[in-house]
Amino acid sequence: MEVAFIRRYDRTKPKKNEDLVNERIRFKEVLVIDSTGEQLGTMSSRDAQQKAYDAELDLVCVAPKAKPPVCRIMDYGKYRFEQQKKAREMRKNSKQVSVKETQLSPTIDVHDKNVKLKRTLKWLEAGDKVKIAVRFRGRQMAHIDIGQKILDDFVAECEEFCTIEKPAKMEGRTLTAVLAPKKSK
Known part of the structure; x- marks a missing residue:
């Protein structure tokens, strides 16, 4: 009996400032970095997604404007949490001038x-x-x-x-x- 990998986020069309994740990545070829930070090289986005699924992680595009675009295999939920935490910290440290x-x-x-x-x-x-x-x-x-x-x-x-x-x-x-x-x- 095979267990399917369940993703923890919505796969609908991305909003303007939303990250490119898994199926939303539409590039033909991407440079892939695994979860430990090691470069796996350039490969098709479909192969990169398959590697991410095998590791039960997500494929996140971290540099879409690079040639070729850079994608990283990571836990997307954890990544988003860290980004939100950084944003909260920045807001807390900024002083509002009244x-x-x-x-x-x-x-x-x-x-x-x-x-x-x-x-x-x-x-x-x-x-x-x-x-x-x-x-x-x-x-x-x-x-x-x-x-x-x-x-x-x-x-x-x-x-x-x-x-x-x-x-x-x-x-x-x-x-x-x-x-x-x-x-x-």
């Missing part, structure tokens, strides 16, 4: 400005980007130059901790600038 916002007005008082400045500097030291917005209401639109001066003073006080990523620009009724933290060497 953009905080400080809102000012053309009529802001000195103390209020200092409180907002202190909070902005704290965000910059933490590595976050900061968007500074001066909002104009009603008749304040006639005195945009006052808001521009307040924004320029605010940015000048932050200058030793940050770089100006986007200079002051009027967007509707709001004057905005974006500051990024200085790169530590």
Whole structure:
């Protein structure tokens, strides 16, 4: 009584970023590497698949753009698990930069400005980007130059901790600038 080898994955049409495995490999000839890392040489893909089935493993194309394409005999489930584990680790180690916002007005008082400045500097030291917005209401639109001066003073006080990523620009009724933290060497 002969026992057939059962594969543990779906054999439907591959998606864009999916690996070429077993029957999905359509190349005439492939360079085959066995499970121990030893090169078996160039052979037809059908022969390579048969060698993989005999070893009760899968044939995975690891370099489809090479001449000839390189395929490896391995446990595909274990390979996918390792790839997912690496991707999770990369996501965990990458730092997301968030953009905080400080809102000012053309009529802001000195103390209020200092409180907002202190909070902005704290965000910059933490590595976050900061968007500074001066909002104009009603008749304040006639005195945009006052808001521009307040924004320029605010940015000048932050200058030793940050770089100006986007200079002051009027967007509707709001004057905005974006500051990024200085790169530590």
